[in-house]
Amino acid sequence: MAWQRVASFSEIDVDGVLGVDVNGSPVALYRLSNEVFATSGICTHALALLSDGFVEDGRIECPLHQGQFDVRSGKALCAPVTEDLRTYAVKLEGDDVFIDMERPAASAPAVANAAPNCKAGDGVRNAEEGDQAGTRKIATMNVDPELSLTKRYVWPAEGLTRIPDWVYTDQTIYEREIERIFHGRTWNYVALECEVPKVGDFIRSNVGPTPVVVVRADDGSINVVENRCSHRAAEFCRELSGNVKEFVCPYHQWSYDLQGNLAGVPFRRGVNGKGGMPADFNNAQHGLRRLNVTTHRGVVFASYLDDMESFQNYLGPEVLNEFEATFDGRKPRLLGYYRHTLPGNWKLYHENLKDPYHATLLHTFLVTFGLLVAGNRSLMLADATGRHGVMASAKSERKSVSSDAKKEMRAYRDGMTLAEPRFMDFVEEFDSPWSVTMATIWPNLIIQREMNTLGLRQIIPTGPHEFIMKWTMFGFEGDDEEMTRHRLRQGNLMGPAGFLGLEDNEAIKFVQDGMQHVPGGQHLVKLDPAVAAGTSDSLISEASIRAMYRHWRAEMGL
Amino acid sequence: MSEPAVTRHSPPDGAPLDSQLAQALDEQRLSDWTEMFTDDALYVILSRENYDRGLPVGLIYCENKRMIHDRAFALMETSMFAPRYLRHIIANQVVVSVESNGTIKSRANYVVLQVLFDRPDATLHQVGVYYDVFRRVGGELKLAERRCVYDNLLVPNALCIPV
Numbered sequence A: 001m002a003w004q005r006v007a008s009f010s011e012i013d014v015d016g017v018l019g020v021d022v023n024g025s026p027v028a029l030y031r032l033s034n035e036v037f038a039t040s041g042i043c044t045h046a047l048a049l050l051s052d053g054f055v056e057d058g059r060i061e062c063p064l065h066q067g068q069f070d071v072r073s074g075k076a077l078c079a080p081v082t083e084d085l086r087t088y089a090v091k092l093e094g095d096d097v098f099i100d101m102e103r104p105a106a107s108a109p110a111v112a113n114a115a116p117n118c119k120a121g122d123g124v125r126n127a128e129e130g131d132q133a134g135t136r137k138i139a140t141m142n143v144d145p146e147l148s149l150t151k152r153y154v155w156p157a158e159g160l161t162r163i164p165d166w167v168y169t170d171q172t173i174y175e176r177e178i179e180r181i182f183h184g185r186t187w188n189y190v191a192l193e194c195e196v197p198k199v200g201d202f203i204r205s206n207v208g209p210t211p212v213v214v215v216r217a218d219d220g221s222i223n224v225v226e227n228r229c230s231h232r233a234a235e236f237c238r239e240l241s242g243n244v245k246e247f248v249c250p251y252h253q254w255s256y257d258l259q260g261n262l263a264g265v266p267f268r269r270g271v272n273g274k275g276g277m278p279a280d281f282n283n284a285q286h287g288l289r290r291l292n293v294t295t296h297r298g299v300v301f302a303s304y305l306d307d308m309e310s311f312q313n314y315l316g317p318e319v320l321n322e323f324e325a326t327f328d329g330r331k332p333r334l335l336g337y338y339r340h341t342l343p344g345n346w347k348l349y350h351e352n353l354k355d356p357y358h359a360t361l362l363h364t365f366l367v368t369f370g371l372l373v374a375g376n377r378s379l380m381l382a383d384a385t386g387r388h389g390v391m392a393s394a395k396s397e398r399k400s401v402s403s404d405a406k407k408e409m410r411a412y413r414d415g416m417t418l419a420e421p422r423f424m425d426f427v428e429e430f431d432s433p434w435s436v437t438m439a440t441i442w443p444n445l446i447i448q449r450e451m452n453t454l455g456l457r458q459i460i461p462t463g464p465h466e467f468i469m470k471w472t473m474f475g476f477e478g479d480d481e482e483m484t485r486h487r488l489r490q491g492n493l494m495g496p497a498g499f500l501g502l503e504d505n506e507a508i509k510f511v512q513d514g515m516q517h518v519p520g521g522q523h524l525v526k527l528d529p530a531v532a533a534g535t536s537d538s539l540i541s542e543a544s545i546r547a548m549y550r551h552w553r554a555e556m557g558l
Numbered sequence B: 001m002s003e004p005a006v007t008r009h010s011p012p013d014g015a016p017l018d019s020q021l022a023q024a025l026d027e028q029r030l031s032d033w034t035e036m037f038t039d040d041a042l043y044v045i046l047s048r049e050n051y052d053r054g055l056p057v058g059l060i061y062c063e064n065k066r067m068i069h070d071r072a073f074a075l076m077e078t079s080m081f082a083p084r085y086l087r088h089i090i091a092n093q094v095v096v097s098v099e100s101n102g103t104i105k106s107r108a109n110y111v112v113l114q115v116l117f118d119r120p121d122a123t124l125h126q127v128g129v130y131y132d133v134f135r136r137v138g139g140e141l142k143l144a145e146r147r148c149v150y151d152n153l154l155v156p157n158a159l160c161i162p163v
């Protein structure tokens, strides 16, 4: 690419900024006196358009969080921005402004406090002019503003009690989540240790959408590597699980050891002295991408960052306590998997389990058979950051349902009984006041302790509108035959055909459906105003959802 | 997995009951469907992945007719899911063995097609194999065991009606 005409000089106000769309990329053009400068049009901190910002003293101030950049050099000048803007070379020919997106601006003074060279006219600008000068919408560059390609990500003014639909439906937001959350400062669940008990045992897994292989190496360590050949990116491991001595990519037979090191490259030195890899090719630099790994009580987590805090710190004391109530030191034993797709945004699943309000209303099964009622002792816990949560309740006797509560819940029907009620029995086996806990471990794990049916649900997002859920159901070593069967019978509650599970999947699909055809929509999450965001002891609360979005917005810079 | 030599009966003894079961499910007459099982019937839907690896977890896991009854009752009376039409299509029925007491072991391929009301297409909701045991109770042929082993490991969202 080379020089492209992007605007006419006269369109850009003096000391102003103009947003233009260049081959789909937002670019901001600034005019300081008779000079024009160009930078990337989106703030490096959050998804805000700089063309909505204000230019003053040669700086552009972002409209969202008031970060500032030097317009000549792109340099980030003050909090919260830390990353510089990309700059582009500009030239003027008559009234035409050209930029070259592959070339940065010629070395410009990056002086934070440099005053602009001069101003138009007499150099005095009155307040009224100043207000106008700074802003022109990027959409004015499009032939039809309604078709503007540039999207806006503005959180509703009401704050956390509203969630805009674009949080769940937008591709750009989704891609940013992969970078900032799943590949960011998080511990992602990948496996149970008991799935790879022996050297060479592996299973396929995911970190966010990214396929990985979890494998036990010769030294007994558990390794998590990307399932992507370092030669031509082939997803080399195709079996869901197995045992190998090494991994061999089927395409050109590159081989890797159990820690992901590149072991062999066929014809590395060519044939008959011709071809082959360059002489300086070094296997050590071409291993599989390896992730940081930690385990806790038999559960394996991975992170793209090497300087992660400890898993215990990551959970915080209260959520760690619930984690250790379920993983109480007994060794987990694999009972099998459920896998399903769910046509909804992945965050809706977290929200479903931070929404105790729905439990007695959607799941009429629970109420009909007296398992959960709105008056049950319960807690909706959020950790200090808001990212993790635990929905907990204690089973009550059926007679405790007050007639008031019954009236509220249309589902409650006296006299309905199960022909085989023992599948709802709760065998006390945990040191916990709760008979049911659902822990949402940010960003990709739900730990289900629904009485005695236990499962790890792994979220694998595949786009803004869909994710895959993999359920790893387990019991413990030492369970006798009857206990295992009890867990399996009780498993009828959960999974994609579970009495409760199928309803959650359907409800989440309905939510995604509801967002497809209503532009500019918002959700309402106002329940329980006494708790702005965080832990609540009421079931009729959305305070944990608000806490999650406080965290999400900070991580996403929104 | 090794299986006894396959002998063909024509028509397979299980076939008419298979058709009745499929029809009851298609018409969502789940209590009629329940009545086609023996009291001690096993009814499990599990993935090919779990089945091949000897892992017991099932999407639906019923150890007797009472649990099948509860399943049918809960789906009809308490469960919330979008309305849908389903077609159960059974083919390649093979009688694996007939025991002296009249118990028939058989297998068949099945396909379940699902139509939601807001899309034109019928989607292939599940494809798999029934591993069945039929037995006569008071002269009537009933289903004593059905393992539905499905190949499409990723269940499309939710399984609302049995297969």
Ligand code: FES
Residues within 6 Å of the ligand: A229, A230, A231, A232, A233, A234, A236, A249, A250, A251, A252, A253, A254
């Ligand atoms: S792509 Fe894996 S060896 Fe070539």
Ligand SMILES: [Fe+2]
Residues within 6 Å of the ligand: A352, A358, A359, A362, A363, A500, A504
């Ligand atoms: Fe639920």
